[in-house]
Amino acid sequence: METPKQPVPAFTSYQKFLIAILALLQFTVILDFMVLSPLGDILMKTLAMSPKEFGLVVSSYAFSAGASGILAAGFADRFDRKKLLLFFYIGFIGGTLFCALANSYSMLLVARIITGLFGGVIGSISMAIITDVFALNQRGRVMGVVQMGFAASQVLGIPIGLYLANQWGWHAPFLMIVLLALLIGLAVWLRMQPVNTHLALQSETNAFAHLRDTVSNKTYQTGFLAIAFLSIGGFMLMPFGSAYLINNVKIAQEQLPFVFLCTGISSIIIMPVVGRLSDRISKFVLFTAGSVLAIIMVVIYTNMPPVPLWTVIAINVVMFMGIMSRIIPATALNTSIPDLKDRGAYMSITSSLQQIAGGLGAVVAGLIVAQPGKTSPLEHYDVLGYVVSAVIAMCIWFVYRISVLADRRAKTQPGATPEAVGAVSNQAIVD
Template sequence: MPKSPLPERPLLLLLAAVQFTHILDFMVMMPLGPQLMRLFNILPHQFSNLVASYTFSAAVAGLLGAFLVDRFDRKTALLFCYAGFLLGTLACALAPSYETLLVARIVSGAFGGVSGAMVLTIVGDIVPLERRASAMGIIMSSFALASILGVPFGLWLAAIWSWHAPFLLVVALGSVVWGVTLVRFPALRGHLAAAGQHSRQAIKGLLELLTNRNTLAALSFMMMMIFGHFIIIPFLSPSMVANAGLAEKDLSYFYLAGGIASFVTSPVVGRMADRHGRLKMFAIMILGALLPVYLITNQGPSHLAVIMVVAALFFVFGGGRFIPGQAIVTSAVPARLRGSFMSLNSSVRDLAAGVASMLGGHIVVKDALTGKLLHFPTLGWIAIAASLASVVLASRVKAVA
């Protein structure tokens, strides 16, 4: 493992902070759905385009990054991509219309996707395989913190000011994190000696990944895992408002309940995956997610307390699958190819999320009379089928020392 002037845990916390702002930028779009659809007078499929544009651009950038990231110091690559992400998010905050917001989401998605891949790559570089699921638990806790702190606070700012405010919050927090990363994060160049720094080596490495049965199994697994989760994610907030009868001002409670539950359980899931096996824990999380997925996608008018309980179950099991899942994926390649693989993996992940968003946007329609979202239960059954298929694919991925 590469040596660094900072101990492992502070490095992981700093990486979690990077991931926190990236996830917050992505997540805050979901609860803004009802407000954006009303203010811009757009339909569900147009809103899904805002979500899908972010992930599709991240997919393209991840594919291009696979040729480049292993040729640079990890710190340099992370700082560059993270700066681009913050500038793109600033453009989102200043967007005056649906069309300009769509373009800004494409920019922030391109840089944000590669930044997220770099975080996971660095975790794979600095944390031994036997502790990697626990490390992923720390990184994934940023998702919970975004739900507990970032999204509710961002929604509160949007309520008292405008929808632009949450994106400005991401830029402010991210600027601080970027500065700390610049000053405190160590140079990580150990992979350069193994991988080489020439374009020919990068292309050779990518071809090696694309012809290796194990890495193809890992990419297929990631695609199905993401698709099974993400086909319903863009419509959680709109469905809570339109179908479950939750007021827009109370959406923060949905994310608060889920975030707190996930924050408490994420480190436990990571430790259990290291102790009892990543595949076994992944299968348990998938099975646990089936009930809340069914309940959310079939939910009618409900009391706030019931909505919060379902949200907690969904975040714990639906989001918790990614802790052992990411550990399985990062273990599929040797260190010399990990940067290229994680960028390629990021591309596949974001492509799957984009396809799921667009497919969901064309299945779900808004009832002109009642305002309810129709056919949402159909997405639930698709999510359940894809999630079960991801367990089979996960069993085919082998760990590489």
């Protein structure tokens, strides 16, 4: 099993900037996806979408992101990661603007596909940058901050987005994301340094051969499966969250921002703690504990009768505590699997499989959940909870395999550990 990590030196000022800008970048990308869930009830009523059609809107982003990641994987290690990040982030901004301008189900579907083609690759590029710049026993804390983009989207983005949607229509949140993303993209362009250490290690001249070699690597395949399964549960449960709370639990539309606000604030408190823990104890043990908690809370959440607002908030807070305790250690563990020369391709493929698996999860959720009328309670949401719980349990085995591989690499290849690579990369960014 994975051994506890030793304390590491403090982050440099540039590393702190990099963590902050990647966290802000993740905030916009995650918010672009996350805002669909609280807008789900409005969208289904405004654009006359069925749960199945709304599931397709959600999954269309995932499928296009998955396809884009596979296509980009062969080229991901052949460019400066900063340039690659800017290219896809500009495309993401354009796709989000198209979402803001959509006025029908079909236009929104196309807009989500375009946004996914660019936005779905950004996370993998960010993970490759983090892996290049930070040592393995720093990455738990880095992930804890960067993944706070998820919590920040709930604390700030979703409540503000819902307020804008209630005031000026569901298009407004997407315009807000576009304006914020433009500022973040400008900061990346002006302040971020090149990330190109990996270019000196490239030997393949054919991008598709590089992709083939990465996909066929047996060790990498274990990581692909683990991270793919990690995302299925969230994609199945979250898209119908707002419709479930409104129509089944009888939470008012105006109360939704408060639910997300409280959940997000608790996540901001919890995530750095989880990040620090994952650098000090076994990441697999932490992941397993989070998984058990998540299973219990998912079953409770998906079987809720109409309850007071404070009960909904309390259940959400504890459920997301379990979810965050899974995502951070699993993602940090996964960064230890690829070699430096393969990181871009590995992260792109991992992200693609994660998106595709999540897209399938959203489609399956749309087939399980039914709503006879626009204001009728969702049917079979409890069944969805049991399916999600089974997927979470299965994921424990795959993450265990990653933990074993990470520990084996640290013991048998001390000269090629991610810590060593991180130390080399850090020479370019010290004060």
